[in-house]
Amino acid sequence: MADTAFATVAEHSAHVHDVKPGFWHTYVFSTDHKTIGKQYLCIGLIWAVVGGLLAYVMRWQLAWPDTAVPGWGEVGPEVYNMMVTMHGTIMVFFVAMPILLGAYGNFLIPLMIGARDMAFPRLNMLSVWVFAFASLVLFLSFFVPGGAASAGWTGYPPLSAKVEYTGVNWGMNLWILALALEFASFLMGGVNYLTTAITLRVPGMTFFRLPLVVWQQLTAATLFLLSVGPLIAGAVMLLLDRTIGTHFYLPDLGGDPLLWQHLFWFFGHPEVYVILLPALGFVLEVLPVFSRKPIFSYRGIIYSTIAAGGLSFVVWAHHMFVSGMDPRLAMPFSITTILISVPFAFIVFAMIATLWRGSIRFDTPMLFALGFLAMFIVGGLTGIFNGSAPADIYISDTYFVVAHFHYTLFSSVVFGGFAGFYFWFSKMFGRLLNETLGKVHFWLTLVCFNLTFFPMHNIGLAGMGRRIANPLQYEFLVPHQWVNVLVTVGAILLLAAQIPLVLNIAWSLLAGRAAPANPWEANTLEWTAPSPPPHLNWETLPVVYRGPYEYSVPEVREEWLPQDQALAAPSR
C-alpha cells in the first residue's frame, strides 16, 4: 500500500520536472503541500492582525470605559460583546489552528517523513480553499445587519439560540456556517496528515524514528477527528433552533441549554490540545537542536502525549462546575482534570532535562522555545486552580480564567508558533532572518506578554468577570482599576512589539541572505532538502538510518548526525 502510493508520486515527479507550472498553479491553485502551508500561514496572520485589533479596542474600553478608542470611536456594550465573541473565535479557529496545524502540519509532515507531497494533494488544496471560504463568511458576518455574533466564543444557548436575546440575526447564523466550514476544512486536513504519515514514510523511517512534532501533529489531528463530531451535531441543532423553530436548547418546550455545553466542551477541551500539541512539537524540535543533545526520553514524551490526548476526552465538565449540572459529577471531573498535570509535567521535566549538560546556543528559535517553556509552566500551574472544583466556584468566569488560557494558548501560538517560525522560515522561504531583530522581538514580546497577562490573575482573584464591558460599574472593582490600565498598556505595547517581526520579514524577503540547506546543523529530513525545497522536495529521496535527535554522539566527530547519513555501525 505504502509502496504503490509512493511509486505513483515518484512517477508523477518525472512528468512535472519537464513542465513548469504557471503562476496560478504555483501560487494560487497549487496542490504542493509547501504552498498550501504558506497559504494557511498567510490567512492565519491576516486574521491575527484582526484579532489583535479587536483585543486593542476591548482593552481600551476596559481601561478607560466609555471613552473614544483612538482609531475606532466609542464602544457600546453590544459592540463589546461582539468583539469578545469574535476575538475568541478568530484567535482559536482562524489563527491558532491554521498557523499551528494548517501551515506547519502541511509544510513539515511530508518533508520530515521523506514524502514528495501529502497523500491526497487535491484534497489538501480543497481544504485550504474551504478554509479561505470559511474566512470570507466569518469576515462578512461583521457587515450584516445586526452585526456579528455576540454570544461569546462558546455560543451558549439560549442566548445564541434566539434573535431576540442578542439582536444578532445573520451574524450568528454566519458564525455557525463559518465554523462548520472551518471544521470541514480541518477534517480534510486531519485525514490527510494521518494517511500521509502512516503510508508515505521513506524507507527506514519507522514510527519511533519520527520527529516528535510529527507525533504531536498526528495526535492533534486524531483528537480533532474524534471530538468534532458531537459539536457539528450540536451546531446543526443550534442552527435549526435559530432558523426553523426547533427547541433542542430552548426550555419552553422541553429543550435543555446544558446539552450544548456538554457537546461544546466535549469538543472544546480536546480542541485546546489540538492547538497546544503542535506548538509543543515545535519546541520539542528546537530544544535538542540548540542544546546539541538528544531529547530526554523520546518515547516517554510520545506516550505522555497520547495519555494527555486520551485524558482530554474525560475532563470536559470542568468547564461546567457551576453550570447547574449534578454537583456529584464535579469531583470525578476534578480528579481527571488535575491528573492531566502528570503527562504534561513529564513533558515539561523532559524538556528541562534535555537542557541538562547540553551545549546551549541562544539563537532566536531557542529563545522563543525557552519562552514557551517558562510561560507554559505558569499556565499549567494556574490550571490547577481552575481544575479544582471548590476553587473554581469562586474563580470560574473571572479574569483568572482569561489569564490562564492566555498563558497556555497565547503562549502556544506566540512563543511556540514563533519558535517554529524562526526555526523553519529559511526552509520555507529560502532566506535567512536577521538574528538581532529576532532577539529584540523576543525580549519585547516576553516582557509585554507578562505585563499584559500576569495582572489578569490578580484582577480575576479580585472578582472581575471575564466578559464585562465596564469594570467601573462595580464598586468592589473600582479600587483595582489601575490593574486594568496596566494590562491595557501592556497589551498595546505587546502589539507594538510585533513591529520588529514585520521589519524582519520584509528585510529578509527583500534583502536577506540566501539560506543554506541546513543553517542550524539539525538532523531531521527537512534540512536535507534545498531551501526552499523544490516541487516534490528532493531529486532522490533520502533513506533513514536512525532517530531524529542524535546530537553529540560519542562515536562521531561532529555534534550532529543527520537521519539520512549512513554509518558503518548505526548507533541507534
Add this chain to the structure above:
Amino acid sequence: MTAWPEGGVPMLNWMRWLPENVSTYGGDIDAVISLIYYVTLVWFFLTLGTLAAFLILYRRREGRRAAYVTGDRLKESAWILVPLLIVLGLDFWLDLRGAPVWAKVKSQVPPAALSIQVTAKQFNWEILYAGPDGVFGTSDDLQRENELHVPVNKVVRVVLKSKDVIHSFFLPNLRLKQDVVPGRTIEAWFEATQPGQYELPCAELCGFGHSGMKGWLYVHPPEEYEKWVREQWRSS
C-alpha cells in the same frame, strides 16, 4: 483611575487580592485556593529556577561538548519520574482536600432559616420573599428588584430560576457562584457572617446589559432585619 493600593500590593501575593470573605464556607474555599497557591508557587520557583540554572550552567562554551544522554534508561529517567510521583501525590492531596469543601458548598444544604426565590432575567435579579407565612405563592409574597435582604448568621436557601437566558448568581464576598439556567430550578445556600452591603453581579454573559447587571446583598444584624421585615409587611 484610582491610586496604587496602600503599601503597594505585590502582584505575586495572590491571596491578598481576594475580596473580604463574609460567609461561613468562604474560609474553606479560600483555604483550598491558598493551598493550591503555595503548592504551585513552590513548583513555579523549582521549575523556573532549575531552567534558569541549566541555561546559565550549560550555555555554549568553546571546547565543551554536550553529554549524550537519551533519558531512555530507567536510571536516567528517575530524574523525572521521582518528581512526577510527587506531582501525582500532590494531585491526590489537592483532590482530597477539595472534595469535602465542594460537598459542603454545593451538595449538603443545611436546614435553612429562610428561603428566597431569585429569578434572573435580562438584566435584573427579581428577588421574591415569602413573607410572614413563609410560603411562596400566597398574597403576602413580596418582590424586590436587585435587593436581597438577609439576616446575619442565618442559613439562607436561594432558589434560582431564569426567565430567558443563562445568568450566574455571583456573590464575590461570600465565594458563592451558581449559574442560573432557564428550565431548571437550582438551589444554593449561604450563611453570611458580617452585616454590610455586598455586590451581586451576574457572572455569565447574558446579552448587551450583562455588564452592569447586578444587585445588592444586604446583610442585616438581627434587630435591623426585624425592622426591615416590619417595614415591608406593615400593610398586611
